[in-house]
Amino acid sequence: MAHRGRQYLILADEDLISLVEAADADAFAALYDRHSRAAFSLAYRMMGDRQAAEDLAQDAFLKVWRNASSYRAERGSVRTWILSIVHNRGIDQLRSHASRRRTQDRIEASAPRSQPSEAFAETWRNSQRDQVREALNTLPPEQLKILELAYFSGYTHVEISELLRLPLGTVKGRMRLGLKKIRDFFESRDAAVPR
């Protein structure tokens, strides 16, 4: 069994997805072990509650299990695909809640936060994550806030406009500038946007 585990360990995500498509539970377990933490972290950021985040992550992984054939390598990495499932289903859930928790205090909560500890392990564990955080740090707070309200809290641009009492054109403009600034961050370092 341990030998089999090692065999899965050396397979790329794309190969594991193909095996999952053929209902290989061990390949699915390997994929889960690689990406569950990132998926849960995103779910927790969106839902703000461990139980709700676990439900969302479970829901997303079950979709991975049942719909592995819908993965398209040309559209991005397996990890990005899994996170996009978490994100899309998270937005669906946030918008479907009858009593949405997304109130003004969540706007406050979504304000730019100080960066996490510079502890060594955190710095190393995921260089891609650090790069993304560095890129987000280059954004003016008003742009970052709008990206976070849209991406993590599931607000539409119209809702953001109402919440922040800004013209809709301003909201869309800040979305545009914010995303452009993130892209410029990577291009200025001759680095491709991670996918």
Place this chain on the structure above:
Amino acid sequence: MSEMNHERFEDLKEAYVLGALPEEERLSFEDYLAAHPERQVEIDELGAVAGLLAFSPQEQQPSPELRSRVMEVAEPRRVGSRSTLARIGDFLSVRSLALGAAVLLVIGLLSWNLVLQGQADDLQGRVQHAQGQVQELQAQVEDARDKQQIQQSRTIELKGSWADQGATAEVVLIHKSQIILVARNLPAVPEDRTCQIWVISDDVPKPSGLFQPDGNMTATPITNSIANADVIAVTVEPAGGSEEPTRDPVLLATL
């Protein structure tokens, strides 16, 4: 709602990739996109930028129960282990040409004298000393190939500031969990310093080997398993190594 056209598409594309369009507007946007597939690439690229936000949250560890719940769904459909292994074998076979080529390249770069030795029986020795690292790496690769295990090899490229300066480094994972760091063109470090390899799992760095770059190439065994590792990294530490890293990594790979 106004009709979707080029101008409106341009106006809404950022909100679309952020998931911030109301349902009706989103469907209209997607209809337009379906009718103009030449714009899909642009949306994919923009979507990749938006998708980076998914990597930014502080990492949280899900409970073990979540894994159990998720796997409960998959387990009933578990396929027989024999066919599973066969399929893995298929994958490894498909990949074997590329992987084999990569390993042969390593051999070509590292073993200017190995082929001449022709002593396959002597290739069981373990990598123990820095001076013998290159030859013994070749031995392990050759041994694996002889046993038709080469398809189970894997290389992992390390990146970082030294890689940006022209150094190349790969972790070569050979069957039976033999893991070796192969690096070339590394900058020299002072005599009172040494390069130290770290295998990091769950935030815990384990010292996993020392080496001294000499300007050419080096092959160093990694002394800890990377089976559950998150990151492999190299730092420059005081001679003799450190119990935990004291400097930023000069090379690293996220697994």
